[in-house]
Amino acid sequence: MSVEVECPCCNSTNIVEIEDYQDGSTVIECENCGISMEVTYSISAEVDDVTLIEIPSIDFYCPICGYSMTLDSVETKNGSEEVSCDGCDALLEVSWDECGQDVNVEVLEEGEDEEENDEEDEDDYDDEDYL
Numbered sequence: 001m002s003v004e005v006e007c008p009c010c011n012s013t014n015i016v017e018i019e020d021y022q023d024g025s026t027v028i029e030c031e032n033c034g035i036s037m038e039v040t041y042s043i044s045a046e047v048d049d050v051t052l053i054e055i056p057s058i059d060f061y062c063p064i065c066g067y068s069m070t071l072d073s074v075e076t077k078n079g080s081e082e083v084s085c086d087g088c089d090a091l092l093e094v095s096w097d098e099c100g101q102d103v104n105v106e107v108l109e110e111g112e113d114e115e116e117n118d119e120e121d122e123d124d125y126d127d128e129d130y131l
């Protein structure tokens, strides 16, 4: 027996094979967008619930240096992840919605090796703390 499951993210219809006369659940990947979801079905072969599990990949750019990065196999429930930029070493927080869209990147900490500051030396300050 099969049921039709509409993907909550891209609205395409997936045909899912289920066991006859039995309730249960199965994990499928959307044929269109590739997101993994758990489909729970009832004994009367109706889809009870669709829970998103894993996003195949999330592409994003570093807002500082523009370096392009990809997160693979992201669990939807996380919603965000801290990543260090491979380009400038900044600490970034990447967040996304449950479909892996609306990707937002925030800078938590800028990288230390910024080339524009190479004239300055942190050990060279003139402050004197004692009186």
Ligand SMILES: [Zn+2]
Pocket (backbone or CB within 6 Å): 007, 008, 009, 010, 011, 012, 030, 031, 032, 033, 034, 035
């Ligand atoms: Zn889909």
Ligand SMILES: [Zn+2]
Pocket (backbone or CB within 6 Å): 062, 063, 064, 065, 066, 067, 085, 086, 087, 088, 089, 090
């Ligand atoms: Zn960067």
